[in-house]
Amino acid sequence: MPENKATNYPVNPPKLHHTTFTTLRMDQMVQWYGLVCGLRPVFQSDEASWMTNDAANHRIALLSPPGLKHPTDKGHETGIHHTAFEFATFDMWLNNYIRLRDHGVLPFLTLDHGITMSVYYQDPDGNGVEIQVDGFGDWAASSEWIATAREFAANPIGIFFDPEKIVLAREEGMSFQEIHERTRAGEYLPATIPEDIFLPEVW
The missing domain is CATH 3.30.720.120 (Signal recognition particle alu RNA binding heterodimer, srp9/1)
Known part of the structure; x- marks a missing residue:
């Protein structure tokens, strides 16, 4: 380190x-x-x-x-991009994705950062909210990885994924570790790769 x-x-x-x-x-x-x-x-x-x-x-x-006013170009203005909430286990995290999907709440961005697997939503004001699970299931291990891994230094943003492919992989019996590794290898890419990570405008 x-x-x-x-x-x-x-x-x-x-x-x-x-x-x-x-x-x-x-x-x-x-x-x-x-x-x-x-x-x-x-x-x-x-x-x-x-x-x-x-x-x-x-x-x-x-x-x-x-006297409060709405922002004029929130997605491209400096400030907080998102806040993050973490689940303790992969199953809890994925079950929450499914629960929200069934309520019609879908992420605008899905990324495996290596240190976490993360889905990003927008609240009614357009603020980003990340829901994540630690990629190693252990803060000490993920902290060591982010500090030392050449893979992270080369691509700190991470690999995009299709969450429905993750759901299917779990249904097929794959473990979190295997899903995480395959996601990092680009096996669950979405049909369309986002061009950037800006917050979409909601106004």
Whole structure:
């Protein structure tokens, strides 16, 4: 692993706790994050909502202050591209894809990054939301891989895949490891390869 030469890191760094979005679609956003990520409102009003899906008091906050405007070119403006949520197992991750598909919620981007297998959705405001599973089933192993693998350095974005081909592979009895390896080898490519990873415009 390359030596970390940074000298200004805190000895006890804080942990990432939540992300806050501004929105003019409060009810839609609350419902969407409930469906996709299992986030339930701890507090909700027309002006603000705090939502969680674990023991934390909130993981996503939504604010709707007076005078708020929609973005003009969100997909090509700087800022957060997406937030990410992780499932502990491949089966949980794929079952969630199937559940959302059956609700008519489909990803706009699907990538095997090596460190994760990931499907990307857009919330009602066009923010990206990644739902992932660790490609190694272990953070220590995936951390080692991202830091040292020439494969990742050469292609950090990863390999596109068709999630329906992944579903079929599991139905045929393939293990997560085998599916992951075959995905990395390009065996489950979608019919159309996206030209970029920009957020699609929803306005």
